[in-house]
Amino acid sequence: MPLLLHACCGPCSLEPVKLLREEGFEPTICWTNPNIQPVSEWQRRLDTLQAWARDVAHVQVIIAGDDRDAWERGVAPAGFDRSRRCRACYALRLAESCRVAREKGFSYVSTTLAVSPYQLFDECHDVLEKLSRANGLTAVWRDFRPHYPQATRESRELGMYRQNYCGCRFSAAEAAVERHQARDERKAARAAARAADADAAAGARA
Ligand code: SF4
Numbered sequence: 001m002p003l004l005l006h007a008c009c010g011p012c013s014l015e016p017v018k019l020l021r022e023e024g025f026e027p028t029i030c031w032t033n034p035n036i037q038p039v040s041e042w043q044r045r046l047d048t049l050q051a052w053a054r055d056v057a058h059v060q061v062i063i064a065g066d067d068r069d070a071w072e073r074g075v076a077p078a079g080f081d082r083s084r085r086c087r088a089c090y091a092l093r094l095a096e097s098c099r100v101a102r103e104k105g106f107s108y109v110s111t112t113l114a115v116s117p118y119q120l121f122d123e124c125h126d127v128l129e130k131l132s133r134a135n136g137l138t139a140v141w142r143d144f145r146p147h148y149p150q151a152t153r154e155s156r157e158l159g160m161y162r163q164n165y166c167g168c169r170f171s172a173a174e175a176a177v178e179r180h181q182a183r184d185e186r187k188a189a190r191a192a193a194r195a196a197d198a199d200a201a202a203g204a205r206a
Contacts, residue, residue, distance in 0.1 A: 001025050001026065002026050002028065003025040003106065005110050005111065008111070010049035010053075011151055012116055015115055016142075017059055025108065025110075029059055030064050031063050032064040032066060032096040036167040037168055041163065041167075045163065071092060074092060075088040075089045075168070082120075083123065085170060086123060090113065090120075090128070094131050098137055102137065109139055110128075110139070115144035117145050
């Protein structure tokens with residue numbers, strides 16, 4: 001059964017393509033990600049996806065619309081309000097995917113966004129269901145998240161480029177803050193362990 005699969009990047013496509021094929025679907029990938037900034041990053045993710053699709057997965061990739069102005073108008077004003085921002089971002093990309101699905105005669109649509117534990121799973125599901133229904137399509141929504149570690153391993157083995165932020169400039173800033181916080185916590189934990197060791201040694205000498 002032909003299915004149009006919106007893909008956010010190459011590594012996140014590995015498991016959904018495999019699992020959907022196991023269910024009897026034959027995915028065609030739809031690339032529509034005007035959220036990815038800067039453009040060089042957008043190109044790098046697309047190149048990674050296309051190389052894997054061509055050489056490994058043998059899956060067709062449709063390059064759909066990437067309306068960056070619409071993203072700036074409809075998504076960026078939400079700023080660091082993540083729930084509002086991501087919902088609008090999903091809606092923009094999945095609406096374009098549904099438009100392409102209808103135009104090309106697909107009945108089923110899905111998205112690789114359902115593999116990443118970093119996405120807002122329920123919000124994304126809700127958006128896909130509503131848009132699919134409005135377009136006369138059937139949403140194929142699966143919880144691919146348990147397969148994320150496998151996708152991470154496999155994409156590393158394949159030498160694929162793996163980004164460390166979701167895509168927009170807000171997510172890049174949020175990811176940088178989280179990495180700094182994690183580093184500070186590790187440093188504090190090491191300092192506490194050293195202090196505990198020193199106390200224990202002092203106690204033993206006393
Ligand atoms: S964090 Fe990801 S899903 Fe959310 S707005 Fe940014 S690019 Fe879109």
